[in-house]
Amino acid sequence: MILLTFIRHPDPFFVKAEYAPSDKEVLHKRQQVAQNLLAPHSRLLQFISSHFSATRLCSPHIQKTFVRLLRATLTGLMHSTGHPLARELRFQIILFSLRVLRYATVVSGLGQCRLKDQILSAALSWFAFAPRFSFGGNRLQLKAETRLLSDVDLGLKSVKFMVPEEPASLKRLRDKEELLFTLLENEQSRLKVWLYPLGDVKDQYVHNVQLSEPSEAVGLRLVKTAWAVSPSLAIHLTTRFHSPKLHREVRNHVLNYPSKAIDEPEALSVLVNGILPSDVTWQLKVSFML
8 A cells, every 4th residue: 555645734823824714715625635635545445444354264365465565554654644634544544454453363473563563653653743633624524533533542452462472562562552542532632622612522432532631650651652652752742741741851852862853843942942941052063963
């Protein structure tokens, strides 16, 4: 499966604000362009998913083909677009990957754990982008995405029994699972606010979603895990969660390893926060040299 790697989507907070009604025709054109680019990938995923349901019990070679296809797809997903309209497709791929992982009986225990680790990394790659609500006001799209995130949450719980024997690998997988569960809950809560700004929730899929902050101990552990997966992922935790200790922990990572965050513009605001602190010296020299 070939994944779309680039769709331009400027951050609305950095676009010139005008005191005028939104141009719905322009927005519709942008939405149509993105949907036209994503549609072939969605159709291909539907085709592959239906064939997996029909053939997964036929031959072990077919199962291995699906696993190899998924490995290539998940690798591409790590570098694909962060456009708001791509959220549904990305997590449909994650959900299908979890299905294959659960029912692929020919994969060894070690292979299952490697595939699970790759699925977790691919799912976390969505959160390496700045938090985004939605593109436009399509409530049906938002409800579908919210239900999909709930299904991914359930899919992750259905494969929790697949754990490696090595203590180090087990800890890494459990930490990534905890991070992903926390971020999925946060993403659902953001969509809930967009759908029901007055709190009059009527949808069973989002009724029990609560906007909550992780505890300080959990938050610090999440930062360490997120930084190991991707510095961008750790940096954007500061936007999703407002714990001062979490912010300080992310800043310490940026302060000690500035070269790893050189491709993330938001790292600068985490580092200096509007002023030039006294502990920022050689980090700026590294940035300019790179």
